[in-house]
Amino acid sequence: MAFHKGVTLLTEVNPDQLENLEKVLKEYNNQIEAESPNAPFSQFDHVHFARWVILYERQDVPCNSDDYTPHTLLYTASVDGYEKDHLAHFVEQWPEGLDRIYGCCLDYPGSAKDHGPEVFRWLDKQRLKSTFYSGMVGLSLDQLRQEDTLHQRIQAYLDESQEGLRALTAIQVRNNIQDFVKSQTDLKWALSPAKMDWTSRWQTYGPLYRLIGVLGLSALCLIAWIVNCFTPFMPIWLYAFTSVGGAIFLFVVLFLVLLFLSMRLDEIKEKKQSTCERPPRSDEEIAEILGAEHAVVQTHYTAVEFTKNRMIRYIWQTVILWVVTRLSPTIFVPTVHAARWFQIPSKKQVIFVSNFDGDSESYLHAFIDISAIVRSMNLMYGSTVGFPTTRWLIREGANSRQGYMKVTRVAQAKTNVWFCAIPHLSVENKKNNKMVRAGLSGTMSEQEAQAWLRRF
């Protein structure tokens, strides 16, 4: 299946089992880093990324009405297909691992092998909804691997043949590559363009289609209703329909305007008062977290943010995440493979996880090195505790680089287990491989063929 879902589980840890849980997770992380065949997820063909993070108990939740959060185990995974199918895979294919990890959590029903359905139901109950971003929309793990192989094989062919091909036109070189691919039994699939089936398309773009549909229809209703006011033409049922539709559109617009104004007022108030600060992380603590980073191409980041303790901020955060959920298939962030935000309403927390190219310093800097991207950061995080105060929602804020870097490190949680299915490819590599395959079919002009050959 070529649609991605983000699976998020949050479970409370048995305090007596915390140390055991840490040991088990460390063991599994070591197995993954050693590329052991017994490592978690090594048998799964649908998991792009996964992690476990222990969120340690908090006694001093800044500016929040809740004073205490117990030890919690966070699991996130970016998978092909439905979330429930992923959980079912876990129960069927990795029961011992599940027992070892979730046996350290409260209320775990017990042996996944013997009580599979109960364990499945229990896991499903721990699931949270999240806002999910994928940098590889429509690309299943299988397809990514196949297209990686295709790219490498064509590169090897070009390396061997480059002197002989140099005098040819771009179209001729492309023809040679097509002939090469045709001659390889295990690559012939690449000559047909990849297609996204309707289920995948609906699962990926459905929320956006629904949003556009509702907003578009209600806008049309409003226009028709206004026209009708000047030139009556509607039958009564249509008038009623367009009245409701138009009212919905007006309500949405009014809501957004009120929200915007309320947020602006809150910003002004915040500027005048001293804001809640999260105690800064010491250099030693940051060093300990960064010590876990040693991959060449990709790495990860987990952050626990707290929403500023005012209802308007919580509403804004919810709206922003709701909108991003719908728009995310249309957004592309060049270095981010997958990212997730989810709210824990009772604790007024927002948890953010990301899988990206490079190291965390360059990743965090990438969002503030360019003014245009700073505005997006301000919209997303301006309502979290410790984030530098914004102005008009998009100004200032993360323009304070030191303030932004401080809060990103304060919020960062140490990731206990991190899995990445294809660690050697960057986001742009994956995108490029897809276009390499796409360029094998159809006809091209000389210019188009030159552009396609630049992908090698």
Added chain:
Amino acid sequence: MSTSNLIDMSEDIQGILTGGYKRLPHAKYILLHFPENSQPVDIMKVLVPDVTSSKNWSDPQAVNLALTYSGLKKMGLPATTLDGFSRPFKEGMNDPHRSYMLGDFRENAPEYWDFGAPDGKSIDLLLILFASQPEAAEKMLTDYQKKWESKGVEKVSEPIDSHFLVGEKEHFGFRDGIAQPIVKGLGKVNDKTTPIETGEVLLGYKDQYGELPRNPEVRADVENSNLLPRAIDIDGKEQPDYAFGSNGTYLIFRKLFQDVHKFWHFLAHKTAVNGETNEEMMIRMASKMMGRWPSGVPLSKEPDKNSDDPDLTHFDDFLYVHETHGQDKYGYKTPIGSHIRRTNPRDTLRNDPVESLEISQKHRLLRRGRPYGPALVDDLDPRKLLKKGDDGVDRGLLFISLCGDINRQFEFTQRDWVNSPKFDDLYEDADPVIGNHYQEGETKTDTFTQQQCPMRKRVSNLPQFVLMKGGAYFFMPGMRALKYLASL
């Protein structure tokens, strides 16, 4: 920045910040260690009066110095002041996470260094001596050696000699040190180059983000703190405490061995025609890897002809993507992965020239490096370098750069641009000249791609041409800060 700050600055900054002392071609780099029974403050009392400031930059000889975190700690700097230094500086270049950031693993790992290894003698102070004649440099060394030995200070390793090679070249035979950022307040601003903010190099001034970099302070109630400049806030308003770091800079020091024989031998082999060396193609490929011809002429101006046009040997006013000042979006002139394109991408990144320039300006370095070791061949002609063979002599580059933020400016460039095989959407290409070249599982970094039309030319299995042989992170204090150290 006010005019009064500029005047203040020239008296208070060390001379190497103004320029690399090109008129003093002979230099000695001495790494010193403060043993437990030594008196580091006493050696500072001896050295500080001789340190050359920017105001005395034209003196017939020059002395500059910098200290590591270990050195500053042994000097007795207050704990609260020490805490104000940046994390990478405090951790040191040989820290495991820093090694990860810098690509100092495998044969570049600290355990193989000549100095600065984790289990070796700690490097506490870097003393740099500049002279116009080799004899003068030797005399300076002899005189200072007597001084530091009399205070119980030890050498970490033998002093490293440096003298300029012919034509301002480095050991591979390419003119070096051409592209330098113009720093506001430190260099002449012209209408062609956008300068970077003073704080990108000097602490105590606004950086490229409009903020003051982290600056270690000394409390006003500490003795002799008034020898230091006052700390200031973002609006330039003086604060009660004093800023130890103002007019100082972080200095990155790395000894990079250059395997000249391997470099030219590999290129000769890869460009041979019917088993015969093709010198023209060999030099061309080397230039494509570098981004400039050996003379310094950039490929963006002369993509095909090995030019030594004297008007272009120092030419640096170019872009890559720009319609008139570049016209090289696809890398047909200067390959996308070439050394100069990736160490200073200009307008080449993210298919967005405006964004790219904004990014590039936030990761610049002021470089003050010099070659060490004798040239394999005096005139550094590549043809002769190839024929000479391997003489087993230690030679290379003392990479020295100055910046206000080690991680953002130096480490970022090293990890995300030099050593990343994914730079600007490449797959397996680390910097072809100075990058780490290896294959490990699915990860490869030892390929060099020359973009051509209709199809690219690729060379694989690049060996390691440059090896990291030792280094450290230093802080180069301002003149008043040096006096403060001598008063501890």
